[in-house]
Amino acid sequence: MLEITIPPFDEQAAQTAQERLDVLAKLPGSLGKLEELAVHLAGITGQACPSFPHKKLVLFAGDHDIALHGLSFTGQEVTAMQVRNFLQGGGTINAFCRTAHADVQIVDVGVKEDLQGLAGLTQCNVMHAAHDFSQGAAMSREQAVACLSVGMAMARQAQAEGCTLLAAGEMGIGNTSPSAAIISVLTGQPVAAVAGMGSGIAAPMIQRKVECITRGIELNQPNAADPLDVLAKVGGTELAAMAGFMLGGAALRIPVVVDGFIAGAAAAIAVALQPAMRSMLIGSHCSAEPGHQIVMDYLGIPTYLDLGMRLGEGTGAVLLFPIIDSAVRILHEMKTRKDIGLSC
Amino acid sequence: MLEITIPPFDEQAAQTAQERLDVLAKLPGSLGKLEELAVHLAGITGQACPSFPHKKLVLFAGDHDIALHGLSFTGQEVTAMQVRNFLQGGGTINAFCRTAHADVQIVDVGVKEDLQGLAGLTQCNVMHAAHDFSQGAAMSREQAVACLSVGMAMARQAQAEGCTLLAAGEMGIGNTSPSAAIISVLTGQPVAAVAGMGSGIAAPMIQRKVECITRGIELNQPNAADPLDVLAKVGGTELAAMAGFMLGGAALRIPVVVDGFIAGAAAAIAVALQPAMRSMLIGSHCSAEPGHQIVMDYLGIPTYLDLGMRLGEGTGAVLLFPIIDSAVRILHEMKTRKDIGLSC
Numbered sequence: 001m002l003e004i005t006i007p008p009f010d011e012q013a014a015q016t017a018q019e020r021l022d023v024l025a026k027l028p029g030s031l032g033k034l035e036e037l038a039v040h041l042a043g044i045t046g047q048a049c050p051s052f053p054h055k056k057l058v059l060f061a062g063d064h065d066i067a068l069h070g071l072s073f074t075g076q077e078v079t080a081m082q083v084r085n086f087l088q089g090g091g092t093i094n095a096f097c098r099t100a101h102a103d104v105q106i107v108d109v110g111v112k113e114d115l116q117g118l119a120g121l122t123q124c125n126v127m128h129a130a131h132d133f134s135q136g137a138a139m140s141r142e143q144a145v146a147c148l149s150v151g152m153a154m155a156r157q158a159q160a161e162g163c164t165l166l167a168a169g170e171m172g173i174g175n176t177s178p179s180a181a182i183i184s185v186l187t188g189q190p191v192a193a194v195a196g197m198g199s200g201i202a203a204p205m206i207q208r209k210v211e212c213i214t215r216g217i218e219l220n221q222p223n224a225a226d227p228l229d230v231l232a233k234v235g236g237t238e239l240a241a242m243a244g245f246m247l248g249g250a251a252l253r254i255p256v257v258v259d260g261f262i263a264g265a266a267a268a269i270a271v272a273l274q275p276a277m278r279s280m281l282i283g284s285h286c287s288a289e290p291g292h293q294i295v296m297d298y299l300g301i302p303t304y305l306d307l308g309m310r311l312g313e314g315t316g317a318v319l320l321f322p323i324i325d326s327a328v329r330i331l332h333e334m335k336t337r338k339d340i341g342l343s344c
Numbered sequence: 345m346l347e348i349t350i351p352p353f354d355e356q357a358a359q360t361a362q363e364r365l366d367v368l369a370k371l372p373g374s375l376g377k378l379e380e381l382a383v384h385l386a387g388i389t390g391q392a393c394p395s396f397p398h399k400k401l402v403l404f405a406g407d408h409d410i411a412l413h414g415l416s417f418t419g420q421e422v423t424a425m426q427v428r429n430f431l432q433g434g435g436t437i438n439a440f441c442r443t444a445h446a447d448v449q450i451v452d453v454g455v456k457e458d459l460q461g462l463a464g465l466t467q468c469n470v471m472h473a474a475h476d477f478s479q480g481a482a483m484s485r486e487q488a489v490a491c492l493s494v495g496m497a498m499a500r501q502a503q504a505e506g507c508t509l510l511a512a513g514e515m516g517i518g519n520t521s522p523s524a525a526i527i528s529v530l531t532g533q534p535v536a537a538v539a540g541m542g543s544g545i546a547a548p549m550i551q552r553k554v555e556c557i558t559r560g561i562e563l564n565q566p567n568a569a570d571p572l573d574v575l576a577k578v579g580g581t582e583l584a585a586m587a588g589f590m591l592g593g594a595a596l597r598i599p600v601v602v603d604g605f606i607a608g609a610a611a612a613i614a615v616a617l618q619p620a621m622r623s624m625l626i627g628s629h630c631s632a633e634p635g636h637q638i639v640m641d642y643l644g645i646p647t648y649l650d651l652g653m654r655l656g657e658g659t660g661a662v663l664l665f666p667i668i669d670s671a672v673r674i675l676h677e678m679k680t681r682k683d684i685g686l687s688c
Contacts, residue, residue: 025429026436027417029545032632033661034654073371074686081684085369090679092370098677099670200371236487286650288376306630306650308376315375322666323649326443333442335434341427344418 004152006250006276010046017042017049017331024334026340032328033302037282038327044255044280047204049331052165052255055102055321057314058154058245058280059086059093059169062110062237063129064138066216067174071209073199077131079173080113086171086313087120093169093313100321103163109150110172112238124150130178130236133216137233138178144232144240151244152251159252165324166249167257168242169314173199174287179265181213181234183291185222186268187298191208194291196261197310227272235269242266247273250280257317257324260287260309264295271299282324285309285316346492346572350594350620353387360392361385361675368678369686375674377646381626382671388599388624390636393675396509396599399446399665400588401658402498403430403437403513406454406491406581407473408482410560411518415553417543420473423517424457430515430657431464437513437657442546444665447507453494454516454581468494474580477560481577482522488576490583495588496595503596509668510593511601511628512586512610513658517543520633523609525557525578527635529566531611531642538635540605541654571616579613586610591617594624603669604631604653608639615643626668628661629653 017039019219022028029035041050061083061264067076067276085091086106097104108115108124111131115121126146151168158166176198183194191214197206213234220233231240243266248271249256258281273279283296285305296303304323309316336344361383366372373379376628385394385629405427411420429435430450441448451466456473459465472526474482483491495512502510520542527538535557541550557578564577575584593600594614602611603627615621628642631648640647648667653660681688 024436025426026655030653030655031486032654034651034653040360074688078686081686082369085679085684087536088679090369090677090683092368092375092674092678095673095677096670099666099673135574184355200374300418304649304651307378307648309374309378310376311370311374319667322443323663326440326663329439329443330436333434333439334436335432339434340429342418342422 004247004273006280007253008276009043011043011280013037013046013048014043020331023336024330025337025340026158033304034327038331040282041255041328045253050328051332052151052324054163055100055101055165056105056158056163057093057097057167057169057318058105058107059171059314060107060109060238060241061171063112063172064174064178065129065132066134066177066212068132069212071177071205071212072174073201074173076112076173079171080111080115082171083111083115091313092311092315096315096318100318101163102318102321107154109147109241114185126237133178133234134212135218136319137220138235141228141232144228147237149243151241152248155245155252156247158253164252164254165321167259167314167317168245168263169259170238170242170262170312172236172238175236175238175262177209177213178234178236178239179262180291181217182230182265183268183295185217185224185230186272187232187294189294194294196289196291227269231269239266243269246270247277248280250277255282257284257320259284259314259317260312261289261292262312264292266294267299284320346489348439348496348591348595350618350624351597352620353623355387357390357392358383367680368674369681369684375442377648378671382675384626385599385672389503389597391561394672394674396668398507399444399509400449400502400507401437401441401446401511401513401660401662402449402451403515404451404453404582404585405515407456407516408518408522408580409473409476410478410521410556413475413556415521415549415556416518417545418517420517422455423515424455424459426515427455427459436655436659440659440662443679444662446662446665451498453491453511453585470581471657472550477522477564477578478556481564482579483576485572485576488572491581491584492588493550495585496592497626499589499592499596503598508598509665511658511661512581512589512607513603514586514606515657516580516582519580519582519606521553521608522556522578522580522583525561526574526609527612528552528562529568529574529578530616531638533638538638540633540635571613575613583610590614590625591621594621599626601626601628601664603628603658603661605636606656608636610637611643628664
């Protein structure tokens with residue numbers, strides 16, 4: 001059903017990168033997490049001295065009928081509005097991608113409105129909104145697989161275009177609710193610990209959100225040992241596509257940078273489906289959403305940016321792109337201590 | 345003696361930037377500290393919609409005879425070696441500046457070795473190493489002023505070149521010791537709380553370093569109410585030049601990004617000399633050096649990068665350049681909520 005092979009983390013490439021870092025004309029270890037990042041990228045790519053000239057952000061859009069409970073700051077129609085905005089270049093993610101010299105691709109995997117024929121949109125719609133999971137399963141198992149496959153296909157397309165570094169973004173009003181549900185089920189943490197203000201809702205609404213998500217988990221009884229079951233029952237289309245994209249990138253040894261809370265939930269699904277994914281993902285920022293640290297701990301990957309962001313779209317991941325460039329650039333361009341005349 | 349006027353933070357420009365951020369097609373406040381950064385940059389520059397097409401890192405190099413106590417991982421001669429390396433483009437800072445599309449200028453303000461005639465070096469040497477402040481004053485008051493003036497002149501030169509965003513870097517074996525002394529005197533925190541592993545020394549050497557710095561403060565009796573006295577007695581040439589560069593940038597409404605521990609000490613001197621500087625500086629990363637957070641708290645400016653770096657050279661500051669570009673780019677390029685059809 002999900003035939004994908006995740007190659008092992010390349011320990012040899014990682015070790016060669018570490019050895020290189022240790023002889024460069026700087027104090028060993030003085031670049032801290034940036035050195036660990038460079039070593040990690042070497043292990044993912046299998047290249048001791050990787051570089052990332054062609055970057056891309058793929059943004060998956062999908063709706064969630066759980067949003068009809070009014071758990072979000074804005075209405076469901078905003079998903080399609082923002083898709084149009086992104087296609088015209090007017091979103092935050094567009095601005096950030098221009099700074100990072102990254103391509104942007106917008107993929108409809110589950111938007112409620114029919115966006116057929118919208119110029120520039122990659123049309124892969126599997127269903128017009130995930131169902132309200134407080135009343136039944138969000139998707140069928142087949143729909144979840146179809147969405148995962150969309151993500152994997154987008155990773156292969158990116159490789160065909162020559163992309164060397166990827167990030168997964170999302171747009172989907174209400175998608176912090178399925179994300180919280182997934183993270184709660186997979187990590188075993190209570191819903192109240194992982195569900196937060198999302199788009200910016202106040203405390204009483206957060207309480208209603210927690211109740212709604214809890215009801216959905218109790219009704220659907222997702223099986224934590226079967227990640228596809230969790231994804232289908234309490235997930236969503238763009239979450240599934242992001243997980244597929246991360247799996248697809250890793251299969252091709254292309255690093256995929258994980259954004260915030262929602263991308264973290266997708267990464268948790270990817271890791272639960274394929275434990276080898278644990279060493280194949282790169283974190284970016286620590287989101288303001290309280291459950292984000294819980295999922296990053298579950299994934300076991302560090303974050304680098306402390307910006308208090310809670311926007312999504314892949315914005316935090318794309319902000320890391322130039323830092324990744326700097327982290328690997330030193331492997332190519334720095335002199336060694338010996339080169340500059342030092343004996344130690 | 346130090347005639348410089350720091351213009352007031354432009355509250356009107358900052359407010360206009362905030363109002364713009366609040367109507368953009370994203371949830372208000374969802375970019376967290378990045379929005380505060382954009383507003384801060386508007387207030388410093390006096391432009392509601394600033395942009396920074398021309399960036400530059402100015403690296404000030406100087407030696408410290410306190411290093412002769414063997415308090416550093418490497419010998420004093422490494423300062424000049426690294427200056428040569430930076431001029432040839434082989435340092436970490438060179439690689440990071442290439443990623444950030446930033447110019448690099450290397451200024452000799454106090455290197456021990458005579459580097460007269462070295463191609464590409466800006467020669468402004470005031471003295472060949474600051475004196476060992478455990479045995480007397482590091483500099484005379486006149487030498488400290490001369491170094492401050494070098495920094496101010498470099499800020500004016502950067503403006504003449506059309507630079508719109510600056511960072512101050514440094515190279516100087518042993519310079520965490522005068523930095524710790526300055527921070528201890530200005531903040532009132534004990535030396536043991538602010539002096540750390542610096543370049544990577546072990547615990548027994550840190551103890552010797554603390555004793556040496558403490559002796560220097562007791563001997564020199566720097567007057568915390570007279571920042572120039574502190575700078576001259578327990579500071580150093582490149583620290584003074586960095587402080588001057590920060591003052592010079594602020595006077596011209598050009599933001600100067602503060603790097604780590606050593607730049608933090610220089611910023612503390614700048615703020616002590618001119619309290620209006622408090623609102624004119626931009627932080628970057630949180631260094632691994634324990635005293636860094638103490639000085640950032642004293643300065644009252646946030647940091648954005650959590651990378652555990654302790655290299656200096658201005659590396660952390662330059663890593664923030666693309667993030668600054670992204671923070672202000674949204675002011676120019678994003679659609680508003682009204683533009684995309686939203687009523688709220």
